[in-house]
Amino acid sequence: MNPNTNDVVLETKHLVKRFGGITATNDVSLTLRRGARHALIGPNGAGKTTLINQLTGVSAPTEGQVLLGGRDITGLAPHKRVALGLARTFQINQLFGELTPMQSLALAVSSRRDAARRWWQPMGSDTTITEEVETLLTQFRLEAHADRRTRELPYGKRRLLEIGLAVALKPSVLLLDEPAAGVPASERQDILDTVAALPEDVSVVLIEHDMDLVFSFAKSMTVLVNGTVLTEGTPEQIAADPRVKAVYLGEQTHG
Numbered sequence: 239m240n241p242n243t244n245d246v247v248l249e250t251k252h253l254v255k256r257f258g259g260i261t262a263t264n265d266v267s268l269t270l271r272r273g274a275r276h277a278l279i280g281p282n283g284a285g286k287t288t289l290i291n292q293l294t295g296v297s298a299p300t301e302g303q304v305l306l307g308g309r310d311i312t313g314l315a316p317h318k319r320v321a322l323g324l325a326r327t328f329q330i331n332q333l334f335g336e337l338t339p340m341q342s343l344a345l346a347v348s349s350r351r352d353a354a355r356r357w358w359q360p361m362g363s364d365t366t367i368t369e370e371v372e373t374l375l376t377q378f379r380l381e382a383h384a385d386r387r388t389r390e391l392p393y394g395k396r397r398l399l400e401i402g403l404a405v406a407l408k409p410s411v412l413l414l415d416e417p418a419a420g421v422p423a424s425e426r427q428d429i430l431d432t433v434a435a436l437p438e439d440v441s442v443v444l445i446e447h448d449m450d451l452v453f454s455f456a457k458s459m460t461v462l463v464n465g466t467v468l469t470e471g472t473p474e475q476i477a478a479d480p481r482v483k484a485v486y487l488g489e490q491t492h493g
């Protein structure tokens with residue numbers, strides 16, 4: 239028996255998204271299996287953000303379906319998808335600047351555990367939450383910054399905290415939206431290393447322009463162009479595909 243048969247965690251079926259006359263997503267069908275390390279790449283305007291918005295529920299598809307663990311979630315609100323195990327990295331402007339990484343992570347862990355109902359219990363009195371937060375602080379290289387206000391952290395550390403907050407929800411599928419964008423070269427290795435060390439059972443979709451990160455991380459890739467899947471394959475297949483080269487070289491030539 240093929241061990242992969244029942245391993246599909248996330249699927250899109252013929253997703254179409256139109257904005258007036260623009261077809262931003264054009265019949266996109268993807269299959270993501272448990273433990274996937276999948277990158278979504280494509281030139282500017284290819285439809286990556288539009289696709290992710292349909293996965294997270296920010297944007298409703300014009301046609302097609304999104305399935306999580308075999309369940310049709312096309313009509314579900316974003317927070318319900320999160321509760322079912324589909325998390326995306328928080329954007330920096332959604333971080334609580336006045337909270338410390340320790341506090342933010344404790345909130346994420348306790349909300350996942352539904353400890354929020356025990357709101358009278360002071361944070362820190364639940365040792366299992368504290369232990370999990372300590373582990374996340376180490377995993378995301380935030381130990382030395384655990385008690386600083388988030389808005390005072392170096393940019394790369396804030397991006398690590400975004401990923402840590404999503405991982406704290408223990409999702410089955412994690413969408414990483416340009417985790418290295420804007421991170422200075424001196425802090426990039428931390429991002430590469432922590433992304434590489436994400437738990438194996440989490441299935442990850444990475445959207446990223448940084449090709450070092452894409453090729454060091456991904457085991458499979460989808461190339462989108464003008465809203466359409468140009469091709470899918472292993473990083474080696476994608477790197478060797480003349481159509482992919484043409485798309486990217488064309489982009490460079492035209493700025």
Ligand SMILES: Nc1ncnc2c1ncn2[C@@H]1O[C@H](COP(=O)(O)OP(=O)(O)OP(=O)(O)O)[C@@H](O)[C@H]1O
Binds near residue numbers: 257260281
């Ligand atoms: N809300 C919207 N209204 C109208 N057109 C939109 C909207 N959102 C996206 N588009 C169009 O859909 C197409 C795909 O855009 P999208 O942002 O998804 O691409 P992308 O691959 O994420 O690009 P980038 O890498 O530059 O972020 C573009 O032509 C864009 O102008």
